[in-house]
Amino acid sequence: MQAELFVLRLSRNSGVLGLAGMPFTSQIFSTHTHSYAEVSGNYGILVVRPLLDLSKEDMYEICERSNQVWVEDPTNQSLLYARNRIRMSLRDSSSSAFKLELQAVISACRKTRIYIDYICGNLISKAVTVMDLGYAVIDLEILNESKIEDICLSKFIALVLKFISQRHRPIRGSTSKLLLDYTHTLPCKTSLTAAGCYLSPAPGSRGMKALVCSSVDCPLPSKMESSHLHFQAEQENCTSDEIVKIIADGKSYADSLIPDASDVHFLEGTSESVLTGARNLGMLSESTLSNILLLQKEEIQNFKSKSKVAADYKSEHGVKSVSTSRSEPLHPGQICCFMNRFFVTWKLSEEVTENATSEEANSDGVSEGQSRGCCRSCVFGHDMMVEVRNMSEPDWLYLANLSKSRTSENFQEQRHSLDSRVEQTEEKTNGCLDYARLSAQRALVSLKSIPLAARRGLPVLVNSQGLLLSIPSIGFKHCPCLMVSATFKPKVPLGGGHSTFI
Template identity: 65%
Template sequence: MAELFILRLSRDSGVLGLAGMAFASQLFSTYTNSFDEASDNYSILLVRPLLEFSKEDLYKICEGGNQEWVEDPTNQNPSFARNRIRLSLRNLPSCTFKYELQAVISACRKTRAYVDQICSNLINEAVSVMAQGYAVIDLEILHPSKIEDICLSKFIALVLQFISQRHRPVRGSTSKLLLDYIRTFPCKTSLTAAGCYLCAAPRSKGTKLLVCCSVNSPLPSKMELFYRHCYETHKHYIPSEVEQIIVDGKGNSDNLVPDASDVQFLDVASSESILVEAKRRNILSESTYGNIFSLQEDETQHFKSKTKTISDHDLKMRGVHTVSTSLSLPLQPGQICYFMNRFLVSWNLSNKISGDKSPVEEASCNRDLAGKSLHHFCRHCMVGHDMVAEVRHMVDADWLYLAKLSKHQNLENCEKERVILASAMEQISEKTILCSDYARLSAERALQSLKSIPVAARRSLPVLINSHGLLLSIPSICFKHCPYLMVSAVFKPRVPLGGGHSSFL
C-alpha cells in the first residue's frame, strides 16, 4: 500500500487515487450475460482480505500453515517503479513512517467513501436514463453550485462514462471544463467531452442537461457478434447467497460513511497539498513529510525521464492500433451484435406474423389503423431472404428519408387506406398491404416517435441498412420497411451507472 501511495503521488494523483486499492469492489464482465431485456449484467464480487498485511506477515502465515510460495524474480529489479520504491522504503525508519503513512491513506479512504456516497445520492435523485441510450440531469435538483468540486467532478465523470461506456478516467483540463460547464445555470451552450455530447434538454429552458453519446468520438474497432443459441448456453447466474452478500456489504458501507466534518481532504486539490494538509493536521510529522516528499521527487524524475510522445506510427509498429471510428458492420439473420458497447441489436425474417405478438413485435407497431392485426404479404420489398444487413448509427439522411417516405402516396394507396379505416364497420378477416404502403405508415409513426427524442440523442441510435446502404429499420423508433422483418435494439450497457469503480466494504 505504501508503494502504491508513493507511485500515485509521483503521478500527481488526487485524493481518490491516493486512497489506494479498494478492500472490495465489483468487476463487471466484458460481455452481457443475457439477451433478455429484463436480466441484469451480473458482476464479480472481488474481495481483498489480505490487503493490509505486510510481506513479512504473509511469510509467517504461509510458514505457519506449511504452505509454499513463489517469489517473482523480477521483484528485485529496480527498473520497475514499484520495486524501486519498495527498495527505497526499506531504508526508512519503519514503525513511525508506516504508521503515519497509513494514517494519511486512511484519511484518503474516508474522503473516497464520502465522495462515493454523495455521488450515489446525486445519481439517484437527479439523473434519468432513457431507453434510447441518453441521460437527463435535472440541474435544479442537483444544485451544482452547492456541491464540492471533488464530488461534482466524480459525479459528472460517472454519468459520462456510463453513457459513452468508455471507462477512461476523466482528468485534468477535461474535468475542469466539465466542472465549469455544469455549474453554468441555466445551461445555454453545448459541449463535447469524454465521448459525450452535452446540451440543454429541449423545452427545459436550460434547467435540465442532456447527456448523449457522441458518434464523432473514437469507438471500439471490434464489435462482438454472436448467435442467440450459442449465447444462451453460456448464461450463468450468481447464487442468491452472493447477491445477499453484495446487498449487505453495500448496506454496511452506508453506515460506515463518515460525516462531512470527519472528511479531512475534501477541499484539497493537488497531491502536494494533501501532504501539506496532513502535516498541518499533525497526521504527518516533519520527518515523515520530508521522507515522503523525497521519495515523490525521486520517482517523479524517473517518470519524467521516460515519458515521451508516441506517434501513431510507433503504436502500429508495437502492435497497438488506433481506434476506428467506422460504425458499420455486417450482421447475419439471427446474429446479435453489441453496437457501440451500448445496444444489443438483432434481426431476422419471419414467415408469418401472428396475432399473438411478443414484446419485440409489439414494439414494431404491427397494427392497422383500426387496431386489428393484419396478415401482410411482401410484393415490392427490398428485404430478401439472402440479405446481409449492416448496423450503423443514425444520420441526418435517415430523418429526411422518413419524411419523404411518409409523404409518398398514390391513388391506390389512398384507396387502401379508405378500406382500412372502414374495417371497424365491416367484418373483414384479412387484408393485403403492399410493403411500400406498410413502410409509409411505419415512417409516419416513426416520425411521431422521433418528436419525443432530442435531436442530439437520435444520432447514436442503431440503424439497420442493406448492403446498398438503403434504410431497412430504426428499431428504437418502431420503423421498419417490411412487416416480416423482426428487428430488436435493446439499450443494455455493460457497466451500470456508478458501478464497478468504488469500494463498499
C-alpha cells in the same frame, strides 16, 4: 498496506481518490460485444481482495503455517518496474513509524473517497433522469442548490458521462474544469462535446437542465472484441442472486460507516493538499513527509525518462489511428451490444400466421392481404446479414420521404431513387410497401419527441447495400416479417459498478 501504490500514484499527480488505493471489492464487466445467449442482466464479475492489507511477511507466515509452498515471482527483483523500485526504497528507508503514519494518511484518503461516493450517489438519485432511448437529463438547478464541493461535483459529472458514453477513461485536467464551469452556469445556454458525450440545454427547460447524449463523432476504442463462447459461458456461470446479495450487504455495511463532513479532511482533492493537510493534522511528521517527497521526486524522474523513450518510439514507428466507424455486422438471432449501450437483435419470421398477421395488420392500419404478401427478399435479397450503425440525418429524411408515398408505384420509384443499387421484383415487394409507409409515419411521430442530439445515438439496421431496414427504438421496420428489438442496457451501470474501500 498499500504504501507503494500510494507513492506510485503520488508521482503521477493523482488526487485523493487515487491516493485512497485499491478497493477491497469491485466489479469488472465483459468487453465482448456479441452473443447468441439471452441477456437477462449484467452483474459483471465481483472481485474481492480479502488479503489486500496484509504484508508480505504476513502472507509468508500464512503459507508456512498451512504448509503451502511459497512462490516468489522473479520479476519482483527487477528495477524496470516502478512498483518494484518503490517497494525496495520503502524497504530500505522506512521505519515502523513511517509505515504507521503513511497508513493513517491512506485511511484518511479512503474515508474521503467513501464520503464523495455517498454524495455522488445522492446527487444521481435526485438530479439525473435516464431515458430508455440512451440519454440522460441533469437538473442543474438541483446541483447548484446543493452547494457541494467541486471534487464531489466533478466525480458526479464524470460518472454520468461515463455511463452515457460507456467510455471509461479518466476525466481530469482542463476537461474536468470545463465541465465544472458548464454545470455551474445557470441558465445553461451553450453546448459542448467532452469525454465522449454531447452536452446541451434540454429542450423546454429554459437552460435549467442539461441534456447528455453519446457523441457519435468521438473515436472508438482501438480494440473491439467479439466473442460468442465466452459470453455464453459467462451467462451460464453467473450467480447473479449471490452477487446482488453480497453487494447489498456490502453497501449496507458501508453506509453505516459513512463519515460526517466534519471528519473528512481532504476535499480539496489535490496530492499537494493531501500531504499538507496530513502534516497540519499531525498525521505526518516532518521526517516522514520528507521521505515521501523524496520517493515522489525519484519516481517522477524515472517516469519522465520512461515517457520520453515511449514518445520517441511512437515518433519513430508511428501510431495507428483509431477508427470512428460504428458499423457492426449482425446475424439472425445474434445479440449485439452496440456501443456497449444497446442490446440489439433481429430475426425473420419465415411464415406469418393468420392470427399474428391479422393482429399486426390491425394495429398498423394495414390490410391483412397486404401484410401477408411480405418475404425476405423485399429487404435482404440474397444476403441474410445486417449491419448496425448510428442513426444519421439521411435516415429521418428517408422516413419523411417514405411517409409521403401515396401508392406502391410512387414508393417503388422513390426507393429506387434513394438507392439505385437496390434490385427487387415488384411482385415480391408490393406486400410490404404500404406497411413500410405507415410504419414510417408512426416512427416520425415518435421521432419528434426525441431531442435532435439524442437521435444520433440510436441504433439502426441496414442491409449490405446500406438500405434502411429498421429503427427499433422508434418502432420503424420495413417489413412485418422483420422482428427487431433494441434495449438500452449499458454494460457498466450508472455509478461505475460496485466498489468499497471498507
